[in-house]
Amino acid sequence: MSSPSELIFFVNGRKVVVKNADPEEVLLSFLRRKAGLTGTKYGCGGGGCGACTVMVSRYDRHQEKVQHYTVNACLQPVVTLHGAAVVTVEGIGSTKTKLHPVQERIAKAHGSQCGFCTPGMVMSMYTLLRNKPQPSVEDIREALGGNLCRCTGYRPIIDGFKTFCGRETSGCCQNGGGGGETCCEENGEKSDICRELFQKDDFLPLDPSQDLIFPPELMLMERKLKGDALYFHGERVTLVFPFELSHLLELKAEHPAAPLVVGNTTIGPKMLLKGFHPPLVIYAGEVSELRAVAWGENGVTVGAACSLSSLQKEMQDAVEVLEEEKTRGYEALLQTLRCLAGKQIRNMATVGGNILSANPKYDLSSVLAALGCTLHVVSKDGMRSVSLDEKLFPAFGETSLRPDEVLLSIVIPFTKPWEIVAAYRQAQRRELSFSFVNAGMRATFREGTDTLESLSIIYGGVGSTLVKPKRTCQELVGRSWREDLLSDACSFLKEDVLVPLNIHGGRGEYRKTLCISFFFKFFMQVAVELKRKGVSDVDFPPEDLSALRTFRNDAPQGRQSFQLVSEAQPRSDPVGRPSMHQSALEQATGEAKYYDDLPSVQGELFIFMVTSSRAHAKILNIDASDALTMPGVVTFVSAEDVPGENRRLWFNNPEEFFAEEEVICVGQIIGAVVAGSREEAKRAAQRVRVSYQDLEPVFFTIQDAIKHESFFEPKRRVERGDVDAALKEAERVLEDEIYMGGQEHFYLETQGLIAVPRGERGEMDVFVATQHAAFTQELVALALGVDSNKISCHVKRLGGGFGGKVMKIASLSAVTAVAAHKTGRAVRCCLDRGDDMLITSGRHPFLGRYQVGFSSDGTILAADITYYSNGGCTLDESSFIMDKALLHMDNAYRIPNLRGRGIVCKTFLPSYTAFRGFGGPQGLMVIESILHEVAARCGLPAEKVRNINMYRDQLCYTHHKQPFDPTLMIRCWDECLHRAGYEERLRAVQAFNSSNRWKKRGIAAVPQKFGIGFSKGFYNQGAALVHIYKDGSVLVSHGGTEMGQGINTKAVQTASRVLGVPMSSIFIKETCTGNVPNAAPSAASFGTDAVCMAVKDACEKLMRRLRPLVDRKRGDSWKQWVCDAYFEKISLSATGFFMGPPTCVDWEKGEGQAYYYFSFGACCSEVEIDCLTGDHKNIRTDIVMDVGKSINPALDVGQVEGGFVQGVGLYTIEELHFSADGVLLTRGASQYKIPALCDVPAELNVHLLADAENPHAIYSSKGIGEPPVFFGSTVFFAIKAAIAAARRERGLTGGFPLRAPATAERIRMACEDQFTEMVRKDSDLKAKPWSIDV
């Protein structure tokens, strides 16, 4: 084979020449590890999160223009960039030179919290502006559809970027802004309520001259790109890069088995994640014939290598200029393309690749087949035409093309006058999600009649390949398009579409129901069209037409309001003002450093975990001999290498770092391979052979744990009143249960660390993304058998934590530290997304079984609830999480007789752990379900029942006898309902429901009381260390960790107020166990409370020392005072400490002061569901939140919005699947869906309650991190109300079960109708399910 070619491309305006470029290397690793550009992030490695977004520019020699488009660097093979220019976040602006306006605006609009998604967001927006300097909001929405953010809830990002759409009004008039005329008006009156969180006046203007120009050298090069192919040889794979079609065909003839790659979005994930390594790959992206588009009389011929974005553009242009009749098929195709993946993938993925991947989950083939497309296929033997139909796809991943054939182009015909077409898809999430089922349908009629001449229906997602329901398509031909055709079609479809019971991805019943429901929609669409043409008299009542409406994805918008600080407060005092996150600009420019951005230490190694593949088994043997012979491998570590203890005790419950004799879940760490690079470590880890002897019992679900009586201790119980007696006396009693699935943290930054041995007396530095530095230090010391004083943990920032980086990261650090100790070299651990999801687990699934006694007016007399959580295989924090669920079980309600029992089930799943809300969202969910059900049984609006049961007295006691005043809670509730216009909208919802049969709306509101602080009192402490340097600058250290919540910003605001110096003179470098020891975790919404109190204490100490000097030298500056203090030998360093309240619960008595204080709030959401598909749209949400006197309203609103959206995920779309053998099946962004932009309510209003005080916490503020998650449940309850409306219409008036999350599948199947009934009768319930509810 030919000698290696030089790879030439540009990165940020600099020419890069690589001599022996590896075809397996993707751009992301090149940028991060070779070019030192760490601004581009790894979030998932599979194209599913957008954290790695960069802009690629290429000169198109045919169009003679430069094309700019975004790509996911994690899937882009670096060698395919030959001749391209790459721009990363570092290439567009920096804090050192000049910011790009995109970077400035996302930062100043508070669109960056942890910042890990921010560079990707910036690059998506930047690329949009390169192509369209004044975009529409819809353009922005489309551009960001492929970027996930786990922190912000997206609204602030959109708000920041919307400022590019045109001139906007400026910031708040009272807060320094120039022209926000109406920002401080309530009901038309001037007030101290402000609606502007940032000012737009001083934004940098968009200046195209700031942009890097496309390198002229590349234009010349592109013009010359023909002739000889390029060859890139790697260790395992060679990639050939031909420029001529003839050469491509020769190569294909010579190497028929070699995959042809263009976008690499199918082959890439296979190579990166599934161990597929073909020896030869042919890259066809530069063969111009494959990219050509030609319009003809009958339609368009699109080159197979055209990207989906260019197809979308062609279709869009055609729809705009051609007659509607001709372009119906294009409109249908567009509908699919708009929801297909995200912008970056559509830019990379090609039409040919989508079809020839032969994956029925992919959307194009079903639509194109229904449209009657033809493929032009070429080989050395010539060209032939092939119909794109189900026969092209004999099996999954296979086509009937010969291996030496190349797809040249696809002919997509115009629709004919009597042809009606449609495309459908339904997925877990409306965008950036593979469809469960997709379909293309085409009906042709005899001219001037409603007589069917031909019918083509193609389904994807209901089998291993495309499915054409033959009988349905054949037997209806010749008939009139009337009701009787519909019922026959449904019966035929039922027989024709046989969804295999073990179908990959499960949901067999639902998928089959979707097939019939899609056809029903098509039937109606066609009938309406025929009627319009005057050839049909099929009449539908107007309410039935709602079946035809599709949901639009909107960019979220809304109002945020907060109370201004008093006018008497000095302007220099930042407390209470909406300051930008301290490192937002660094995050937006890619300068902010996360643990994996730190440069490698000399001799650094990489570790890759070897985990158990069995759920419960004895380890018979671990054989690493093969792995140790692999290139680059240095060692294998396991339990026997641990110099100290191999287990940690957590409140007397042991957990091993490395499994020693037995494994108790799939995913448990058994050992780890240490090698020179991450790829080498990964490859070798796959070669470690572990032999097991399976053990009994093995079970995974709560139900099975109950059967086996497998529980962790302690079991908890709390009771108020006499529940048994009250239940006996109650007018009505309801017994039911509610199940809630778990949740994956999906912080965008996966877990990891760098352990650096210092070579002296066991010292080790650990640079780690942890929420609990002290615990990590403790476990590393324990594993290494050294004192904690030898271990320093450094935490700069986390790319999101949400409770997932408290416990598990400490064990991971211990494992990595053992490897560093053994090798004497620095060891880096950075979990792949899949391993992160497998090993570190997430939020506990909960089952709440209850009996509730109530009277017909909705008054609840008694409730008896037993909570079961699935704790997994070790206790971790499960019992504390259960405590929190129990302590929150009363929520806002004074239920006089209330009993809760909490039982943590021990199963053979990875151990569940803390997650934002810490049991609160589950505990609250059960009680709110009870309220919802009671209302339904009484035929009352749920809000009325909530109202009459609410705590109302000024002094109330929780069920655990903690006194509190519910005044602020009632205010939040009343204000929320008022601001939401609840009563009026409830009536509007009812009116909507009575005039729409297939779409239903629901509206629901919940109040909330949430305990702040740790119920384990010893955790309620905070410490800080403040140094003032001679130049007047201040360095603050504290024990909290910055993970996006803005703890550092609030700490700086606090220090600024006390010291009277500007925030710009105060710096927080990192959290380090060497500076502040024994700190509590940043958790329980208490981090900021504790830390700011400690910072305040330290600063006050310093001010007390400085006060005499300041009084003496009043006219001097801060700098001068500090300097003088130094010469007067006044110590300029102080520690601060906050001893929080002695919270505790006496579980024997079931009572105690569990929390420091309560945060209150209320939320109201409205949704619309599609009863035929289960899709739903979040229409509007209003939140009123009591945060006391906010220290920083921008950060607090950010926490509310971000928490709420995370809750929307928890209660509606995020679903983890386990196989019947306990294997986690959802291990990546492609399988697990967190909310994307399309899931945020179109209108999201957040109001921070005014005139709220909190005597307990720093500057009268309140903790806010956790409470808003529960507000996501309003969407669940609104969905449930909408389903109930649909069911009522079909005569189903009783209660019905709905598990959380309320996924599309659950919504559809709960909206029972003739179609679900048809399918259910057919189902084989005995079949082994694809996944189990654990």
Ligand SMILES: Cc1cc2nc3c(=O)[nH]c(=O)nc-3n(C[C@H](O)[C@H](O)[C@H](O)COP(=O)(O)OP(=O)(O)OC[C@H]3O[C@@H](n4cnc5c(N)ncnc54)[C@H](O)[C@@H]3O)c2cc1C
């Ligand atoms: C995160 C993510 C989300 C996605 N979401 C969706 C979605 O919602 N809906 C959907 O439909 N798809 C989705 N996809 C799939 C995506 O659309 C396809 O992967 C893409 O269209 C394949 O095109 P490609 O050029 O990248 O293929 P490549 O990976 O380059 O190649 C794929 C296959 O096609 C063959 N091939 C390609 N071109 C030719 C040709 N001209 N002649 C012969 N063989 C050829 C190759 O040999 C190879 O086997 C998603 C992918 C990702 C990564």
Ligand code: FES
């Ligand atoms: S890391 Fe590339 S898309 Fe997630």
Ligand code: FES
């Ligand atoms: S700010 Fe978006 S993921 Fe954290």
